[in-house]
Amino acid sequence: MKKIAVFTSGGDAPGMNAAIRAVVRTALYKKLDVVGIMRGYEGMIDGDFMEMDSRSVSGIIQQGGTILQSARSKRFRTKRGRKTAFKNLIKAGIGGVVAIGGDGTFTGANVFMQEYDIPFVGIPGTIDNDLFGTDFTIGYDTALNTAMAAIDNIKDTANAHNRLFFIEVMGRDAGFIALRSAIASGAEAVLIPERKTNIDKLMKTLTKNNEKRKRSSIVIVAEGDDAGGAFKIADEVKSRFDKFDIRVTILGHLQRGGRPTCMERVLASRLGMEAVKALLDGKRSVMIGQIHQDIVYTPFAKAIKHHQKLNSKLLEMVKVLG
Ligand code: F6P
Numbered sequence: 117m118k119k120i121a122v123f124t125s126g127g128d129a130p131g132m133n134a135a136i137r138a139v140v141r142t143a144l145y146k147k148l149d150v151v152g153i154m155r156g157y158e159g160m161i162d163g164d165f166m167e168m169d170s171r172s173v174s175g176i177i178q179q180g181g182t183i184l185q186s187a188r189s190k191r192f193r194t195k196r197g198r199k200t201a202f203k204n205l206i207k208a209g210i211g212g213v214v215a216i217g218g219d220g221t222f223t224g225a226n227v228f229m230q231e232y233d234i235p236f237v238g239i240p241g242t243i244d245n246d247l248f249g250t251d252f253t254i255g256y257d258t259a260l261n262t263a264m265a266a267i268d269n270i271k272d273t274a275n276a277h278n279r280l281f282f283i284e285v286m287g288r289d290a291g292f293i294a295l296r297s298a299i300a301s302g303a304e305a306v307l308i309p310e311r312k313t314n315i316d317k318l319m320k321t322l323t324k325n326n327e328k329r330k331r332s333s334i335v336i337v338a339e340g341d342d343a344g345g346a347f348k349i350a351d352e353v354k355s356r357f358d359k360f361d362i363r364v365t366i367l368g369h370l371q372r373g374g375r376p377t378c379m380e381r382v383l384a385s386r387l388g389m390e391a392v393k394a395l396l397d398g399k400r401s402v403m404i405g406q407i408h409q410d411i412v413y414t415p416f417a418k419a420i421k422h423h424q425k426l427n428s429k430l431l432e433m434v435k436v437l438g
Pocket of ligand 1: 243244286287288289372
């Protein structure tokens, strides 16, 4: 293996730049050439590659987003798209690829691996933390801290007006951001896709808080909650008890940007280094994760199928402490 490539794909996540930097610098240290593929699988199909040296990744460790940009590629889902991508990789002399992304990225890589013979390894990069095979994904810690800071601000104004706030955080299929940001901000309740939402139960909690004359109540709603999002749930609650003074905030994409936290940068740097070593050790079709500080290799097929389990003790914490 003389030359490797690195790309970012799917929703960007803070810390992706730190991972790119680590991949590039480790590759150069190991005397490999390295190219960056722009816009994920889209750039692979278009042959949008750029040679990278040590300077191309200077001053990026502290930046959110991704210098290689990202995309959700429809063309890579077609046989034709994947064939063109393979031809471009071969033409560029690439002997191994590091894919940084989430579910969709590794689903694509998994299909590609069954059709073509170029080793891919993956680095978990998504704010959702929904991949099996790592304690934490790159981007999760920063997104949590961003959400927590925003919720703290909302709590100030909620307290000032005795209001009930429904705050929607990201997580189309997973409640990890919702759960930990709820604990960290002292929220009264959390609604997540992994548990069926019970409005009667929620009403009980909220009316109890009202009777206790709590100054405010905060309910964190994960984007993918089955009851239909923060606005819909707020309407339902209002229709059952119109004395609540309710407001809704959708945090949205502000959770995806920003300076990566220290933990994020260290995790991303470690996984980036280990990804290059894994390629050189002959590993393929695996995601590099960290579990209890140890490096763990999980086949793509497993990382995407077995979603990380939600710790129900964390749910209990919201109930008892909120
Ligand atoms: O990257 C994960 C994620 O942020 C999800 O939490 C969210 O549902 C989705 O991406 C939003 O994607 P997009 O930016 O394409 O709208």
